[in-house]
Amino acid sequence: MSILYHTTGIVLSKRDWRESDRVYSVLTQEHGKIEMVARGARKPLAKLSPHLEFCAEVELLIVHGRVHETVAGVERKRSFVGLYDSLTKSLVAHHVLQLVDLGTHEREVDRFLYEEVKNFLIFLHKAPDLTSERAAFVLSAFALKLLSLLGYRPELNFCLQCLNQIKPGEFHWHALKGGVVCRACIEADKEQWFSARLLSDDVLKLMRFALSERFADLLRPRLSGEILDQYHEAVEALLVAHFPTIPATTLRVACNL
Template sequence: MSGLYRDVGVVLRTYKLGESDRIVVIHTLEHGKVRAVAKGIRKTRSKFGARLEPMSHVRLLLYQGRQLDIVSQAEAVEPLSPMLSSLDRASQGLAALEAVDQLSIEREPNPTLYKMLVGVLRTIAEKPSPLNVPAFYWKLLAREGFSPQLHRCIRCGEGEPGTALVAFDLNEGGVLCRSCRSGQAISADALILLRDILGGRLVEALAQEASPATHEVASLATKALEYQIERRLKAAAMFESH
């Protein structure tokens, strides 16, 4: 790849460069994570700058540079305003962005990750379910190869209905019975929701209202993702608090 190129992507984050420029980090469809300079956008309140805010879904014309690319054009694919219509939507969207930022690799195409991110942002814009982000985290983890055992004790192999599954251990990679339990407790309702998310009943799971079980699944999702990436997620605490 050399010179000008076109792509579509989602802005993950931005930060200042010099007095008037801004570096924009974008997860693109065809080129993976790209870091590019948007020149002069901090000097004026232009539509160009508004199209390059975090969570923006944009079509781009970029020029490949030696270290950082340069954004030549940016056109909105869909409006950002629904994501900014409430603190709940914004905090969920930022939590999804942070996860993708941690998992995406610079210059390594990952169209599935791009499509997952676009999908969850659209879902959040339409209805900010308490399980939008947790379900997204679990789906990301499954795609990365972490698919927890949810139907039998991962240590002794016993399962329902004869044996209650009462704990979840990230080190073990799944649920455990009362005799083998380690890690943290998991309620029967939370286990059902987790099975729905990873077992093909995502729509049903996202329809759930906020409850102790949804909070439990959300907390566990954050811990599981942090365990896999080996670092804390800053935005997760924000969306969990709302």
């Protein structure tokens, strides 16, 4: 027996399926991430697909079948048209949605995550055009916030081992263990911490900023090349260590035109 239901969501990704259909991965408010089939979505006169391929929050009418969820109706609730002002902004949106798709499992309801993704798209919709450097910084900041929401919040203030507050210049970074470790703890157990890496105070400050500030404030700090390189390296090492699937493109070059 098929059941019809309504839900609100944001399309994360799509892939072609069978001869003329398409499968959409959608982050919904009420059911977490779901996959749904749009019949005939690749035909020239398809009615539903234009609404599903434009970045927006949509109201969906879905048929819950024995094998698949199939979309029966779609209505735009909120459009993020400002994303299409610039190629860089659309690239950031694309990669953010892809990160959410890669980092989440189906049917795990998380309203905070839903709100965070929606707020990010609203921010980007209103934001001025971004340089590729700023875009990459913003994308990695989103990745840090996403990691936190998924349960991998990096420890940026207290030593992972002794729990004491770390002092400037007296710590290393360990992506797999998820945070900073003080020099004394490394000295005490070199074997355990042998893969800990040096991280500068400025990079740690930038990571704290990216993790704690609102999206709009990410447009403020001045970005310098060397600090950014280390910042991206640290965020990407966290993704590699904790994400179920690793993004195909590194975040630092994802927004290069």
